[in-house]
Amino acid sequence: MARKYQPVFLNYGFTLNIDKHNVHRPQCLICLDVLANESLRPQKLKRHLEKKHGDHVNKSREFFLRKEREMNNSKSVMSSAVFPSKGLTKASYLVAEKIAKEKKPYTIAEQPSLPCAKAMCREVLGETAASKISTKFRFLPTRFADR
Ligand SMILES: [Zn+2]
Incomplete structure (x- = not known):
């Protein structure tokens, strides 16, 4: 229990x-x-x-209450700022990797893949997810190629 x-x-x-x-x-x-x-x-x-x-x-309890508030505030800042972009970076690498495996040019990621990904996100996850993809998603072929 x-x-x-x-x-x-x-x-x-x-x-x-x-x-x-x-x-x-x-x-x-x-x-x-x-x-x-x-x-x-x-x-x-x-x-x-x-x-x-x-x-x-x-x-005092007030001291720890304040600590708790501070932690919750930094958590929400973190989750809105750090984690999605971390996820997006990883997503970028995954896409770059798939494209490399298919031996296709990286431009295929921008067109037509990105609009497709946006449409899928919009339908499945909603407008917020779709706009994250369109504003923050970046393909990183050069950094990927360095590895
Ligand atoms: Zn401790």
Whole structure:
């Protein structure tokens, strides 16, 4: 039976992190380490705080609340700025690789592949995904060829 995160755990400097299996895991607001579900108990969280962040032991709940807010803010900035472009870069490489394997000119990526990809994204994922593809997607044949 998986343990559940309790709001009181914030007092020990831990926020809730839900993993891809929907399991609650404690995430330290100081070092950002994500611990096992098993660690969701006051004793363990307290021990982490005392051992690793002794100087934060007597911090108030307000202090950790602020940390939590800071983390959430940087997370949303990250997910909107870093991850999609990281995904797009990888997507660019994948496309370049496929084109290279087919021994086709790279220009095939721009026309007709890109408009097709846009249309597919629009239908399947929506307008936001389609516009990401059209504004941020870049083919990187030269960098790809360097590898
Ligand atoms: Zn920590």
